Amino acid sequence: MRADLSFCLLQIRNASDAMREHEVDCFVRRLDVDPGQVTAVDVLRDAIDERLFEQYDAILIGGAGEYSVLDDVPPIKRLLDFVGEITNRGFPTFASCFGFQALSLALGGAVEHDAGRAEVGTYEIDLTPHAEGDPVFGDLPGRFYAQQGHKDHVTRLPEGARHLAGSARSPHQALRFGDAPIWATQFHPELTQDDNRHRVMAYRERYADRLEDVLDILRESHDTHGLLARFADALAER
Template structure:
């Protein structure tokens, strides 16, 4: 099997390792079925995407919509490197799953507005609802019409990119999952995240502006009580569909 390319952006080793382990577990992958690149610690190598079954992009603290002069230099480097792959991915319809940060990258590349104007969501579970197009999409096969997923984002896609298909919405954030072409997907939520993983991220990112630090314990309690398991199926479906 050709490996899946997993691109990660998190500068905190503990968070990055936990996210990678979640991608493996929820996707039904072993480490030798992936190529992991931590873009915060290494440069993007020359890649031939034909060598991979698909591309998975994880989340991170950066915001696509931040003004260039306000971007952390490392975050700007990572953003530029991922964006450099998007013309080939969208033109050749390379299987792609962008998780949280990935929807901003995809939408920005497609010319849509990504900003903090509206649709940001606090840390916690969000109720996602399938659109008619989502109900017919193979990557959402076997999922209920409505399910909770973990979110936490300052920016969001403000309108559906031209040529994209709307698959999932929520009350606070209309664009929870989109598809471009037949094989390029992105979610605003974290399909790999379960309660334990999100608890770890709350502890690591409690001083990153996602929520008042004093709310960390109550958010952890809320996440522990949440029934979040359906999003796992998205990664499993993606891997099953595109493994080759």
């Protein structure tokens, strides 16, 4: 049962980041589990090693506040190594935004910074034929709205990844790693429109000259709200 599962959320956020607790709450709500089932681990300060595979049923990787997977800093390098171990074990994982980029980069894909193609707000996403029959993505319509907030883009998926979705500005938006219970999205299925608005306002100094434009394109994204719960259900049925 979903209520029996435990989740480890790997967070890449400074202690001063106003979205640390909010991110945990968003994952709890979209997984549709009790708060005690999701434990946050601070990648910047805490050890991340094989003990997590023994303590939890699944790994979650969220956004990153001020960090990029391209940053040449020890915590990011350790995380990329750990993501490689996740896939070696086929350990259940759902990664969004930074997590999607980390998974792609760690497994041999490519990521580049391109602020000119940034997606901040709500954007349309298109499924690929590879999503048909997928236990997590299979129930989505062919085109749907999703919450976004990124400037880095996956430009090449790693070998063995199924390309599940894309957008006009960033063609690689979702993947599943082979047949393993490992999914990742460039967009944020843990966020609703209101959650994304809250996040944009918390980071409004970053968007200063285009804040109103970002707020104007925010839309409901109901179709994505069940993705994480379906991930949890897929694990419970294993």
